[in-house]
Amino acid sequence: MSELRGPLRDRMRSPLNEAEVRRIWRAIDVRRARAVRRPSRIVHAGLALACAGLLALVLVLVRGRGDAGAGVCDGDREACVAAGPLTLAGGGEIGKLEAMPGALAPVRFELSDGSVIELSHGAKLVALESTRAAFSALLSEGRGHFHVKKGGPRRWSIECGLATVEVVGTRFVIDRSPGRVRVEVLEGAVLVRGERLPDRVRKLLPGESVDVDESGAHTEIVAPPLPTATARVEPPAAGSAVAPGGGAPVTRAARGSAWRERVGRGDHRGAYEILGAAGIERETAGGDVDALLLLADIARLSGHPGEAIAPLSKIVRERARDPRASLAAFTMGRLQLDSLGQPDRAARSFETSVSLGLGEPLLEDAMARLVEARARAGDKEGARAALTEYERRFPAGRRAREARRWAGEP
Numbered sequence: 001m002s003e004l005r006g007p008l009r010d011r012m013r014s015p016l017n018e019a020e021v022r023r024i025w026r027a028i029d030v031r032r033a034r035a036v037r038r039p040s041r042i043v044h045a046g047l048a049l050a051c052a053g054l055l056a057l058v059l060v061l062v063r064g065r066g067d068a069g070a071g072v073c074d075g076d077r078e079a080c081v082a083a084g085p086l087t088l089a090g091g092g093e094i095g096k097l098e099a100m101p102g103a104l105a106p107v108r109f110e111l112s113d114g115s116v117i118e119l120s121h122g123a124k125l126v127a128l129e130s131t132r133a134a135f136s137a138l139l140s141e142g143r144g145h146f147h148v149k150k151g152g153p154r155r156w157s158i159e160c161g162l163a164t165v166e167v168v169g170t171r172f173v174i175d176r177s178p179g180r181v182r183v184e185v186l187e188g189a190v191l192v193r194g195e196r197l198p199d200r201v202r203k204l205l206p207g208e209s210v211d212v213d214e215s216g217a218h219t220e221i222v223a224p225p226l227p228t229a230t231a232r233v234e235p236p237a238a239g240s241a242v243a244p245g246g247g248a249p250v251t252r253a254a255r256g257s258a259w260r261e262r263v264g265r266g267d268h269r270g271a272y273e274i275l276g277a278a279g280i281e282r283e284t285a286g287g288d289v290d291a292l293l294l295l296a297d298i299a300r301l302s303g304h305p306g307e308a309i310a311p312l313s314k315i316v317r318e319r320a321r322d323p324r325a326s327l328a329a330f331t332m333g334r335l336q337l338d339s340l341g342q343p344d345r346a347a348r349s350f351e352t353s354v355s356l357g358l359g360e361p362l363l364e365d366a367m368a369r370l371v372e373a374r375a376r377a378g379d380k381e382g383a384r385a386a387l388t389e390y391e392r393r394f395p396a397g398r399r400a401r402e403a404r405r406w407a408g409e410p
Helices: 008-012 018-037 041-075 077-082 252-264 268-286 289-301 305-318 325-339 343-355 362-376 380-393 400-406
Strands: 096-098 107-110 116-119 124-130 134-148 155-159 164-167 170-177 180-187 190-193 201-204 208-213 216-221
Touching (some): 164 170, 252 289, 268 289, 268 305, 289 305, 289 325, 325 343, 325 362, 343 362, 362 380, 362 400, 380 400
Parallel strands (some): 134 155
Antiparallel strands (some): 096 124, 107 116, 116 134, 134 170, 164 190, 180 208, 190 201
């Protein structure tokens, strides 16, 4: 082991004075600053590799999403449609839809989600918004029949001046003329909003309609379901049908009780499932006016308007003196014109409703729709004659402009 020579304090004494120490520290600071300003080549290379890796990761993720979207569209058309805006069935933008004035039949537009819009002559519809979650449009004039597919991903909103109609899936009609809007629900339910409605909103159910004009709004229910007593269930009789699965026999009285109970709960679809077309025909043969109106309700409110004609026609044909016969004829005319595309038959039904003494406020509607039905059937002279009678009965009628338009009058 080596020995330290001399006193330790002499060994510990620094050979640098204070000025020399400050000089050394200044040199260190300068080198440190240069190192911060000029990274080494290794640092540069590391940053470049990190950026390249991040870019590659982004490209992989984007390509993966694109491939997944292409796979959905290739294998599931509905999923592909739901992921984008609503378009025409052929893929074109909806833009502006129009039925030229003078068209005798409504113009049909099929959409990419299975919904359908039918515009009567002179009607104009302009799309305002079309996304994966919402579709809105403006019906600037005329009559539009909307069949919105149930269970769709979009909330529909149709602007029509004095009101806004909101819906998810249903069938409804909007009829707009200057200073007036009429909304009628054929199936499902809609919300109608507007400043002239009580509380600024009205919910419409099947068979209900609302008229909104400058003076306010009024609601009507055409042929509403009638309350009926529950039929008595009789004991099984010989020859009764046996329920599926070997259960108790199902008698005619039991079936009658079941469908009437469904109607009492507002379940017209369920009632139709029990009756079917054959059941409606069977019950029509022996039904009174109450039962016939009820059967017509079941057919039209379950989406089977053609099967509502037989019970309504029987009321008009066999019970013409009943005060409800005029209402049955009017309802039949609306179904034939709006749902069945039979304007010539609709014209005869509206004529019958008027001759049977249809009261207000439906009388004006029936006479105005008679003008429309004759015009759509190609009977121009008959349409002008119906217009003359309408203007005689209602010189300041709320549907005068619409009736004149159908008759080709300025």
